[in-house]
Amino acid sequence: xxxxxxxxxxxxxxxxxxxxxxxxxxxxxxxxxxxxxxxxxxxxxxxxxxxxxxxxxxxxxxxxxxxxxxxxxxxxxxxxxxxxxxxxxxxxxxxxxxxxxxxxxxxxxxxxxxxxxxxxxxxxxxxxxxxxxxxxxxxxxxxxxxxxxxxxxxxxxxxxxxxxxxxxxxxxxxxxxxxxxxxxxxxxxxxxxxxxxxxxxxxxxxxxxxxxxxxxxxxxxxxxxxxxxxxxxxxxxxxxxxxxxxxxxxxxxxxxxxxxxxxxxxxxxxxxxxxxxxxxxxxxxxxxxxxxxxxxxxxxxxxxxxxxxxxxxxxxxxxxxxxxxxxxxxxxxxxxxxxxxxxxxxxxxxxxxx
Numbered sequence: 001x002x003x004x005x006x007x008x009x010x011x012x013x014x015x016x017x018x019x020x021x022x023x024x025x026x027x028x029x030x031x032x033x034x035x036x037x038x039x040x041x042x043x044x045x046x047x048x049x050x051x052x053x054x055x056x057x058x059x060x061x062x063x064x065x066x067x068x069x070x071x072x073x074x075x076x077x078x079x080x081x082x083x084x085x086x087x088x089x090x091x092x093x094x095x096x097x098x099x100x101x102x103x104x105x106x107x108x109x110x111x112x113x114x115x116x117x118x119x120x121x122x123x124x125x126x127x128x129x130x131x132x133x134x135x136x137x138x139x140x141x142x143x144x145x146x147x148x149x150x151x152x153x154x155x156x157x158x159x160x161x162x163x164x165x166x167x168x169x170x171x172x173x174x175x176x177x178x179x180x181x182x183x184x185x186x187x188x189x190x191x192x193x194x195x196x197x198x199x200x201x202x203x204x205x206x207x208x209x210x211x212x213x214x215x216x217x218x219x220x221x222x223x224x225x226x227x228x229x230x231x232x233x234x235x236x237x238x239x240x241x242x243x244x245x246x247x248x249x250x251x252x253x254x255x256x257x258x259x260x261x262x263x264x265x266x267x268x269x270x271x272x273x274x275x276x277x278x279x280x281x282x283x284x285x286x287x288x289x290x291x292x293x294x295x296x297x298x299x300x301x302x303x304x305x306x307x308x309x310x311x312x313x314x315x316x317x318x319x320x321x322x323x324x325x326x327x328x329x330x331x332x333x334x335x336x337x338x339x340x341x342x343x344x345x346x347x348x349x350x351x352x353x354x
Contacts, residue, residue: 002035013281014291015073022296033312046077055088070274076281097271099264102130110325130243168205171237185238258292261299
């Protein structure tokens with residue numbers, strides 16, 4: 001039997017609920033498809049921060065380094081500032097392991113109504129390729145004269161040729177396996193240095209793939225187009241900030257951010273990649289057993305595909321589609337009354353009933 005060493009960080013809030021739910025489904029898929037997940041859980045996150053003064057121990061990255069993949073629930077707690085939770089765990093992992101592609105697929109599942117009028121599953125099927133290591137989320141900057149009338153804050157955006165080229169190359173190669181359409185999110189009319197550079201590198205990347213249909217669209221217009229005409233888009237490549245915002249918008253178009261997955265990828269596989277749902281820790285519903293586990297489960301399917309278990313990953317997505325297209329359980333964010341456990345049990349049964 002094939003075995004995969006998975007580091008598990010449930011984290012905070014609903015991460016503590018959707019992570020075990022997703023792993024239960026993944027393990028059921030493994031029993032059918034001939035693999036096992038060797039799980040090592042790490043209790044890091046905001047609770048750990050409150051007790052220890054840091055989000056994870058000093059040796060955490062070395063601990064994670066030997067894993068085949070990392071499965072993350074969510075981080076965040078109301079009494080811990082978000083910049084502490086993010087920069088204390090998530091971003092160090094992404095950067096230490098060169099997870100420079102944040103892959104966020106978005107689709108409208110059959111049976112799930114979109115908030116958009118007359119939109120069908122055929123209209124919403126895109127992948128957002130977000131640059132994940134640099135861009136607007138840099139550590140360069142600072143604050144001066146805090147607490148005075150002269151107080152100022154400076155945040156520098158950093159775009160390197162190497163960092164930009166590698167994420168665009170990944171996006172182009174992905175587009176070539178799909179419809180052949182790729183769009184770049186830009187704002188070069190207003191951001192005078194980094195975005196024209198981004199445009200130049202996009203032109204270079206697409207010149208190496210003449211088979212692709214490429215376009216670049218200003219981010220404000222692009223946000224409107226994703227709402228007005230989502231069928232126009234297939235692969236969208238975007239900077240760290242633009243990709244972050246755009247993927248949440250697209251998830252809302254697809255019916256709920258609760259079903260949105262993501263993978264933080266090191267495409268060269270020199271380091272472990274990390275998989276997590278997009279939704280965050282959602283402290284307002286934590287502990288109630290009503291969180292939607294589909295985002296975590298779909299992230300798990302991405303993890304299986306990355307690990308070479310493509311058949312199991314495809315079967316898992318088919319199980320989600322069958323459940324949502326039929327009269328299967330739905331959590332409250334999808335207009336239903338089902339619990340996290342109800343959805344989990346339904347997906348587990350799709351494998352155990354074989």
